[in-house]
Amino acid sequence: MERETRGRRRAEPTPPSTSGDVRGGGESIDRELLDGWMLVMQGFQATQDSLASELAERFNLRQGAAEVLVRLLTAPKNRMPMTRLAHETRMSSGGFTKLADRLCAAGLTRRMACEEDRRLIYLELTDLGKDTARAISEAVTGILRDRVLAPLGRDGLGKLADAMRAVRDANDDPGKLRRHAGRPRTETSSANELPHG
Secondary structure (H helix, E strand, O other): OHHHHHHHHHHOOOOOOOOOEEEEOOEEEEHHHHHHHHHHHHHHHHHHHHHHHHHHHHHOOOHHHHHHHHHHHHOHHHEEEHHHHHHHOOEOHHHHHHHHHHHHHOOOEEEEEOOOOOOOEEEEEOHHHHHHHHHHHHHHHHHHHHHHHHHHHHHHHHHHHHHHHHHHHHHOOHHHHHOOOOOOEOHHHHOOOOOOO
16 A cells, blocks of 8 residues: 555655746746747837827827828838838728728828839829828827837837847748737728728
8 A cells, every 4th residue: 555655755746846937738837938039029018008108188189190190201202102001000901991091081191003113003202291290200209218228229129120130030921920929910900091071
């Protein structure tokens, strides 16, 4: 009886470690990797939420619309192909089309056909759009100085930008968006980027 008890005690599993890799079911769970990535996402989401809230309050524009206007302001001739804009803003084709419709209806942008290739459609800022995009850019600059540059400093921001550029480039496959593996923003999330009326 005593031998059986000792045998059972030796057969008891060892509790898994709570630090480093946790192995189970043939898989490896890297807690440090998961915690680090969750911190990246939390920091980005908290900053993005704060930015979107202030832009909505000041300009009555949601983040997607404001982002498109700022991108167009910094683009050559204040215009970009719609397909490229949709890709860079991580929107589906249908979702971006609806957002572009609202920007055009608000008089902030217009669609322009490419002279060399009529199949290519540009989204271009109007004069009103340029003024609005400049005002948004100034507001965003002030917000980011307080909420990003102040805690990180120039060197920290540069390192963060370099790191996120490397991650983006390693995962930036347009085919992933078409296959929905990257989960681009859809019509539902962008349909109401601009207020009615």
